[in-house]
Amino acid sequence: MKPAQFDYADPRSVEDAVALLQQHGADAKILAGGQSLVPLLNMRLARPAVIIDVGKLRDLDYIRDDGDALVIGALTTQRSVERSELVAREHPLLAATTRYIAHPQIRNRGTFGGSIAHADPAAECPALAVALDMQITVVGPGGARVIAAADFFVTYLTTSLEQDEILTDVRVPKLTPGTGWSIQEVARRHGDFAMAGAICTLTLERGRCAAARIALFGVGAVPVRAPEAEQTIIGQEPNAALFEEAGARASAEISEPLADIHGSSEFRRHLAGVMTQRALTEAFSRAEAR
Amino acid sequence: MTAKRDVSLTVNGVAYSASVEPRMTLVDLLRGELGLTGTHVGCEHGVCGACTILLNGQAVRSCIMLAVQADGAELMTVEGLSEDGQLHPIQQAFVGQRGLQCGFCTPGFLMSVYELLQHNPAPGDDEIKEALGGELCRCTGYQSILRSVRDAAARLRGEVPAAATEGEA
Structure with missing residues (x-):
């Protein structure tokens, strides 16, 4: 080969x-x-x-604290993100997510910007981008423009980057106070591609869920939000039955689950619901602890 | 015919330069051009880990890297582990604990273990498994590899090595 x-x-x-x-x-x-x-x-x-x-563009290798967000240069390796003290302190969800990306030997070379530009629907970074509303900066002949994650992923391995544009950095919003988080993933082995996964954030205010985000990966052509599942819990006092219902909603609202040698579309739909339920449960417990 | 590119790099402390087609993978440069055949080629798409080497101190797959991407880099391959004919403590541990059978995957395991123990001299089993999750062995069995890594860590910490595994592995 x-x-x-x-x-x-x-x-x-x-x-x-x-x-x-x-x-x-x-x-x-x-x-x-x-x-x-x-x-x-x-x-x-x-x-x-x-x-x-673009490996010699070393000035695209950085992680910067920008107040309410971290800004990550496109060529920063996954390993640098994983090992960054700044990320560990300011963005535990980003740190935790990075450890699900492939194996250390891959993270030593793979880049944060590359993973987002590659747009594999089973990958973790694109799902995190959607969950957190990351802002993706791209540069073309006319200069720079910023694309919201929600508008970036078009379909399998396809983004809204134009042919003459290059991704240069990504702005990763920090979690607001009172927000818990979780990433849950099923893979045949740790480090393999996800068969299904969920990234959730949940914000508590006076015991009620003020905001919730659910992003699913490995279940369709792009990482997707689960808005109906989110609406199930927003405004409510979180509890186990509610998380179960949200998981069922998430499972039902996936439009086109993948089917391949590793799992049928029904199985992936089921997994997405279970991952959502577990992620919400963990995010809630973290929100309570904050 | 695409233009060849000059690549200069250091492997195991020795400087090399070569003129390569841009499409040549790093492992093919090591094995085919530099004659360093200790690094093995398995799946050739980054899954099996047999080709793992150290690039500037970090374990990477040499089959999914182009040789031109390693221009200016410092590499270490399995040939660089032993010194003056003495096996490296990691290699000694793999021998003592029967961490290899056919040995095809071993160079990749050794280099990944080397990186792990540089950062973490006393890894727990979960940490060892995470570091080696990207290395596939099809014959030895992972339990004896796990034992080997524990023993290697002990040896590098200056502790007495564990007794060699008895009998059939």
Whole structure:
């Protein structure tokens, strides 16, 4: 298994990378950590004519505290996020989510921006982006623009990035006071692709659920919110029966669960409900403890 | 024919340079061009872990990295573990605890264990399992590998190694 031939460029600035994208259009593919792209190249599932290796854009490797959010440069590795003291202190949900991404050997190369731009619907980062309303900055020939996570994921491995745009950073909102969180995932082994997973946040005010977010992954073409399940608990006093009902709603409102060798669509629908129920239960207990 | 690129890197303290096609994977550079065949190639898409090496001190898959991406990097492969003909304590532990049978996956295990023990000299079993979750072994069985890693950690902490495993592994 060897990649097909391609031309190779390693730009030293975002502007040069964008110019190369403009020049080569659909024939070009950006290479960051390569943990998704190189397997596709090896198996010749992808045969781009030009590889634009952005690995030398080291100024896109940072994690910055920006008050109510962390800003993460696109080329920051998953491992840097996992090991960051800033992330551990300011964003425990982000830290916990990162540990579900593949294996340490993959996280050592895989990048935060790359995972979001790759848009695998079974991956954790895109689901977290949807759960937290991350703001995704992309740069094209006309300059930078910001895309909300809700508008970013279009379908399988497809985003609203234009062909001549490159993702440069992601703004990750912090959780507000009184908010608990949880990530739950079922995979055949820890580190494998999720068969189904849920990321939940739950905000308590005077004993009632003031806000809730449920994002599901591994169950469709993109990471999805479960708005009906969210509405089930918002305004209510959380309890076990409510979480069970929310799980059932989440399970029912998935429009197109995946079916593959690892699980039927019915099984994934079932798992999504169970993951939602467990995540809400844990998020609630964390919210109470805060 | 795409233009070749010059790559310079250090492997086990030795400087190498090579002119490679951009599509050449790092493991093919190591094995085919530099003759360092200790690193094994298994699945070639990042799943099995046999090709794991250290890149600037971090365990990575050399089959899903292009050689050009390693330009300027410091690499360590399984050949770099032993010193003056003496097996590294991690290797000694794998021998003593029967952490290998056919040995195909072993180079990847050893390098992942090396990275783990650099950061965490006394890992618990859960931490060992997490670090090695991305390394597949199809014949030895993971229990003896787990024993080997515990023993390796003890050896590197300067403690007396565990008794060799008796009988059939």
